[in-house]
Amino acid sequence: MTYLFPNYARKPFEIVTGLGLTVTDNQGKEYLDFTSGIGVVNLGHHHPAVEQALAEQARQLWHMPNLYENHLQEEVAQALVGELGYVGFFCNSGAEANEAAIKLVRKARGKSKIVTFQHSFHGRTYGAMSATGQASIHAGFAPLVPDFHYGVYNDFDSLALVDEEVAGVMVEVIQGEGGVIVAEEAWLQALARRCQEVGALLVIDEVQTGMGRTGSLFAFQQFGIEPDIFTLAKGLGNGFPVGAMFGKGELAASFGPGSHGSTFGGNKLAMAVALAVVKTMQAPDFFPQVAQVSQQLAKGLQELRAPKLCEVRGRGLMWGLEFSDQEELLRVMAAAEAKGLLTLRAGEKVLRLLPALTITPAEVTQGLSILADVL
Ligand SMILES: Cc1ncc(COP(=O)(O)O)c(C=O)c1O
Incomplete structure (x- = not known):
C-alpha cells in the first residue's frame, strides 16, 4: 500500500544517513555515492x-x-x-x-x-x-x-x-x-x-x-x-x-x-x-583539488575495458559510460549497487557518474575498482 503516485521507479530501500560520499541505507548497508542525489550534493553529504x-x-x-x-x-x-x-x-x-x-x-x-x-x-x-x-x-x-x-x-x-x-x-x-x-x-x-x-x-x-x-x-x-x-x-x-x-x-x-x-x-x-x-x-584550493580527482577519475574510466562498453565521455566529475545495450547497463548498475556503489542512468544505455566534488583519491580508487570488477 502506498499513498504516493507511482511516477518514480523507486528502489526498495531508503538511504537514511550520509557523510561525504558515504551513505547508509535503512538496513545498515553502506554505499559509495557516485550520484550526489543526481548532481545536487556537490559538496558531499553533511557538509559542515x-x-x-x-x-x-x-x-x-x-x-x-x-x-x-x-x-x-x-x-x-x-x-x-x-x-x-x-x-x-x-x-x-x-x-x-x-x-x-x-x-x-x-x-x-x-x-x-x-x-x-x-x-x-x-x-x-x-x-x-x-x-x-x-x-x-x-x-x-x-x-x-x-x-x-x-x-x-x-x-x-x-x-x-x-x-x-x-x-x-x-x-x-x-x-x-x-x-x-x-x-x-x-x-x-x-x-x-x-x-x-x-x-x-x-x-x-x-x-x-x-x-x-x-x-x-x-x-x-x-x-x-x-x-x-x-x-x-x-x-x-x-x-x-x-x-x-x-x-x-x-x-x-x-x-x-x-x-x-x-x-x-x-x-x-x-x-x-x-x-x-x-x-x-571559492576557496583557493577548491578547484585545483577538483581538477586532481577529476584527472584521476577520467584516467581510470578511460582505462576500463569490457566487450559491451562502447564509449567513456565527460568532463570534471560528470561522466558517462555508454554500453552497447540497455540490458548490460542495467546489469552493471545492479551489480555495482550490490557491491556498494550507487550510480545513475542517462539516456537509453549510459551509466552516469556524478560523485561529489569533494571525493578523495581513495574514494576514486574504490569506485573505479568496483566498476572494474563489475565490468
Ligand atoms: C539540465 C537540466 N535542466 C533542468 C533540470 C530540471 O531541474 P529540476 O528537477 O530541479 O526542476 C534538470 C534536472 O535534471 C537538468 O538536468
Missing part, C-alpha cells in the same frame, strides 16, 4: 559549513517574501557572477529557473520562437518540458507550449534553424539526462555567433553542469562562450531546494516589477545555504 549556515539562519529568520530587500540574495548573486555583468532571479528548482529564462527571452525579444535540441532535458513544467527535446517526456501532455523547435545537438546544419524569427536558444553544454553528451567547442561557439548575428538570446542551462560539476563554477567558462542568460539549481543548494536565473544587465528592464515572481524564491534559508556553498567553492 553548509549545515552551519542553515542552522544559523534557521535560528534567525526562515522566510520573508520578496516584498522587502534581501541582502542574502544580493550576496549570493554577487558571489556567483562578480563583475561578469549579470543580474539574478532566484527560484526553487531547475525547471523554474528555465521557466524564468523562457519568459525573459520572449519578453525581451517580443517573439515566441525558441530553439532547443534533441535529447536535451530542461525540466518537467510546461515551458521547460516543451523546451525538452525528448518525445518520451512529452507523451500524453499535449498540447505543449507552442513555438519550440528542436535542432540536432553538435550538428552545424542545425544552426540554420536559428533565424531572425528566433527569440532565444536554450542549450546544455553537456547534455546530462540525455546521455552525458558533450558539446563540441567549435559547434557551441558557432551557435553563440549565430545567436549574435540574428539577435537571439543564448540561454545556457547549467542546472546540471553548473556549480563546479565539470571542473569550473560554470561549464560555459570552459567553452569560450558567454551566454546572455544562464540557469542554475541542483548544486547551488547542496540539497536545499533553490534555483537561479542570471541574465545580462541590459535584460533587467524586461523583468520589471510584477513581470515574474516566486513566493519562496530566494528564501532566507536557501540563500544562507547557497552563500555557504559558493564561498566553499
Whole structure:
C-alpha cells in the first residue's frame, strides 16, 4: 500500500544517513555515492559549513517574501557572477529557473520562437518540458507550449534553424539526462555567433553542469562562450531546494516589477545555504583539488575495458559510460549497487557518474575498482 503516485521507479530501500560520499541505507548497508542525489550534493553529504549556515539562519529568520530587500540574495548573486555583468532571479528548482529564462527571452525579444535540441532535458513544467527535446517526456501532455523547435545537438546544419524569427536558444553544454553528451567547442561557439548575428538570446542551462560539476563554477567558462542568460539549481543548494536565473544587465528592464515572481524564491534559508556553498567553492584550493580527482577519475574510466562498453565521455566529475545495450547497463548498475556503489542512468544505455566534488583519491580508487570488477 502506498499513498504516493507511482511516477518514480523507486528502489526498495531508503538511504537514511550520509557523510561525504558515504551513505547508509535503512538496513545498515553502506554505499559509495557516485550520484550526489543526481548532481545536487556537490559538496558531499553533511557538509559542515553548509549545515552551519542553515542552522544559523534557521535560528534567525526562515522566510520573508520578496516584498522587502534581501541582502542574502544580493550576496549570493554577487558571489556567483562578480563583475561578469549579470543580474539574478532566484527560484526553487531547475525547471523554474528555465521557466524564468523562457519568459525573459520572449519578453525581451517580443517573439515566441525558441530553439532547443534533441535529447536535451530542461525540466518537467510546461515551458521547460516543451523546451525538452525528448518525445518520451512529452507523451500524453499535449498540447505543449507552442513555438519550440528542436535542432540536432553538435550538428552545424542545425544552426540554420536559428533565424531572425528566433527569440532565444536554450542549450546544455553537456547534455546530462540525455546521455552525458558533450558539446563540441567549435559547434557551441558557432551557435553563440549565430545567436549574435540574428539577435537571439543564448540561454545556457547549467542546472546540471553548473556549480563546479565539470571542473569550473560554470561549464560555459570552459567553452569560450558567454551566454546572455544562464540557469542554475541542483548544486547551488547542496540539497536545499533553490534555483537561479542570471541574465545580462541590459535584460533587467524586461523583468520589471510584477513581470515574474516566486513566493519562496530566494528564501532566507536557501540563500544562507547557497552563500555557504559558493564561498566553499571559492576557496583557493577548491578547484585545483577538483581538477586532481577529476584527472584521476577520467584516467581510470578511460582505462576500463569490457566487450559491451562502447564509449567513456565527460568532463570534471560528470561522466558517462555508454554500453552497447540497455540490458548490460542495467546489469552493471545492479551489480555495482550490490557491491556498494550507487550510480545513475542517462539516456537509453549510459551509466552516469556524478560523485561529489569533494571525493578523495581513495574514494576514486574504490569506485573505479568496483566498476572494474563489475565490468
Ligand atoms: C539540465 C537540466 N535542466 C533542468 C533540470 C530540471 O531541474 P529540476 O528537477 O530541479 O526542476 C534538470 C534536472 O535534471 C537538468 O538536468
